[in-house]
Amino acid sequence: MALAQKLQIRQSQALVMTPQLMQAIKLLQLSHLDLAAYVDGELERNPLLEHSNDAETEDAGRDAADPPAEANGATHAADWVGQDLEPGGAAIDGRLDAGLDNVFPDDSPPAAPAPDALGYSQWAAVRGGARENGDYNFEAFVAAEHTLADHLTEQMTLAIAHPGRRLIGRHLIDLVDETGYLTGDLAAVADQLGAPLGEVEAVLAVLQTFEPSGVCARSLTECLAIQLKERDRFDPAMQALVGHLDLLAKRDMAALRKACGVDEEDLADMIAELRRLNPKPGLAFGSVTVQPVVPDVFVRKSADGSWAVELNSDTLPKILVSQSYYARVSKTAKNDGEKTYLADCLQSASWLVRALDQRAKTILKVASEIVRQQDAFLAHGVQYLRPLNLKTVAEAIAMHESTVSRVTANKYMATSRGIFEMKYFFTAAIPACDGVGAHSAEAVRHRIRQLIEAESPTDVLSDDTIVEKLRADGIEIARRTVAKYREAMRIASSVQRRRDKQVAGGRR
Numbered sequence: 001m002a003l004a005q006k007l008q009i010r011q012s013q014a015l016v017m018t019p020q021l022m023q024a025i026k027l028l029q030l031s032h033l034d035l036a037a038y039v040d041g042e043l044e045r046n047p048l049l050e051h052s053n054d055a056e057t058e059d060a061g062r063d064a065a066d067p068p069a070e071a072n073g074a075t076h077a078a079d080w081v082g083q084d085l086e087p088g089g090a091a092i093d094g095r096l097d098a099g100l101d102n103v104f105p106d107d108s109p110p111a112a113p114a115p116d117a118l119g120y121s122q123w124a125a126v127r128g129g130a131r132e133n134g135d136y137n138f139e140a141f142v143a144a145e146h147t148l149a150d151h152l153t154e155q156m157t158l159a160i161a162h163p164g165r166r167l168i169g170r171h172l173i174d175l176v177d178e179t180g181y182l183t184g185d186l187a188a189v190a191d192q193l194g195a196p197l198g199e200v201e202a203v204l205a206v207l208q209t210f211e212p213s214g215v216c217a218r219s220l221t222e223c224l225a226i227q228l229k230e231r232d233r234f235d236p237a238m239q240a241l242v243g244h245l246d247l248l249a250k251r252d253m254a255a256l257r258k259a260c261g262v263d264e265e266d267l268a269d270m271i272a273e274l275r276r277l278n279p280k281p282g283l284a285f286g287s288v289t290v291q292p293v294v295p296d297v298f299v300r301k302s303a304d305g306s307w308a309v310e311l312n313s314d315t316l317p318k319i320l321v322s323q324s325y326y327a328r329v330s331k332t333a334k335n336d337g338e339k340t341y342l343a344d345c346l347q348s349a350s351w352l353v354r355a356l357d358q359r360a361k362t363i364l365k366v367a368s369e370i371v372r373q374q375d376a377f378l379a380h381g382v383q384y385l386r387p388l389n390l391k392t393v394a395e396a397i398a399m400h401e402s403t404v405s406r407v408t409a410n411k412y413m414a415t416s417r418g419i420f421e422m423k424y425f426f427t428a429a430i431p432a433c434d435g436v437g438a439h440s441a442e443a444v445r446h447r448i449r450q451l452i453e454a455e456s457p458t459d460v461l462s463d464d465t466i467v468e469k470l471r472a473d474g475i476e477i478a479r480r481t482v483a484k485y486r487e488a489m490r491i492a493s494s495v496q497r498r499r500d501k502q503v504a505g506g507r508r
Contacts, residue, residue, distance in 0.1 A: 024355040028362065028403065031410035032296060032315035039317040039356075048326055048342075048349045052318040148180065148215075148285040149173055155210045160203065161488045162449070163442045164382045168195055168203045171418060172216065180215040180282025181223070193417060194381025212281035220279055221245060227277045237262050241270050248274075295414035297367040297422075299378065307378060309368045312414075316360055321349045362399070366407045367422070369393050374425050378415055383446055387429030387438045433476045444475055445485050452491055457501035462494040 043049050156169045175184035190197040207216040213230050217223035224242050228234040240260045247255050257267050296315050302308045326346055333339045376384040390401045408422035429438035451469055455461050463482045470477050
């Protein structure tokens with residue numbers, strides 16, 4: 001077979017990621033802090049971009065200094081003649097490989113969602129310590145100070161496995177001040193989270209066993225009592241002394257001896273032991289300025305009972321394209337290089353403004369669908385979370401799953417139940433026995449705990465029995481899954497529970 005050279009023409013279709021489209025995708029996954037830093041960098045690089053507040057101030061000053069429009073109308077007309085101030089679609093299409101409609105479909109569902117072609121490693125490298133120019137950001141490797149909240153959260157991760165209780169624990173930890181005391185009211189916390197007061201008190205009891213000793217106490221008396229209990233020194237006499245701290249402050253030793261029922265020597269030893277305790281256990285971690293979480297979306301209940309979703313305007317950068325400045329400097333361009341530079345700046349600024357607008361619309365669209373899917377959680381509490389995944393939301397709003405994943409990353413939603421990360425509302429699903437519908441994994445764990453807590457000492461439920469009871473409730477689950485959930489909630493096996501209940505019954 002002879003080899004020969006041939007010239008052939010082939011026609012094919014390919015998805016091209018233009019720099020503008022990559023920029024729009026990149027902006028979606030940024031938090032509002034990273035977005036503000038990115039926009040500040042663009043403001044420094046592009047002379048045609050300016051903050052909207054600065055533009056309003058400049059316009060106001062110009063209106064005050066310039067003569068009336070009737071007097072210099074001809075001059076203004078001459079300044080604006082021949083200037084392409086608003087780059088239209090044809091102008092941009094001529095400079096790019098793709099048109100505006102391909103990159104930013106204005107609220108119209110695409111014919112087919114395009115797969116995500118932008119690798120995450122590009123931004124992971126930048127945010128992980130490497131800059132875009134190849135240099136390392138050494139500040140990214142500096143260890144942050146370990147705060148009291150971090151210390152308590154680490155212990156809570158090991159001590160509490162139930163998702164609902166972890167949510168309550170995180171909320172209580174946020175209410176702990178720098179001295180280690182709990183400042184909030186438990187009834188208000190229970191009402192805000194939609195959880196029983198007894199459940200909140202049970203979680204607080206677990207938090208009070210954490211280090212440093214005495215943390216999460218609601219008063220000085222409770223703080224000292226916690227530390228004495230851990231030292232096994234909270235006897236009736238010491239309990240009476242802690243309960244009469246006002247007499248100790250007055251140095252009324254006679255009344256203290258009478259209240260505690262001890263002599264003078266024992267009272268002196270008890271007071272010395274009390275002074276060795278730490279009345280402010282949280283100060284061991286120092287004082288650190290807490291950066292509060294600023295929500296990107298607000299969810300409020302409307303008068304008609306529906307949920308109103310709106311963006312937080314404080315997290316949205318407010319920038320404009322300075323058309324007047326472009327009109328002035330474009331007349332002074334001396335060569336083609338300067339004209340090309342100004343045209344590129346105008347095009348880049350226009351794309352950035354449009355990308356930010358599209359980002360805000362996409363966040364609002366995804367947040368509205370999440371609220372629609374999880375309306376039962378907003379109305380009744382954590383235990384009513386529904387199974388939800390990225391695909392369900394993406395199909396409902398005619399977007400790709402990768403877009404929804406980027407929108408929900410590093411974004412927070414403020415609700416009547418508190419501030420939650422958007423990814424919190426995506427939970428795993430367990431199928432029903434009839435094949436119709438599904439149950440949330442968290443609801444199944446809650447049901448398993450209820451069955452175990454309601455069992456009697458003479459009839460301890462095995463994992464197989466729990467599986468049968470769950471199937472009777474319409475939940476299709478395997479025995480190994482029940483065992484995995486039970487171990488995650490730190491619940492012993494049926495054999496160990498039977499022994500513990502027999503021992504507890506014998507003591508009674």
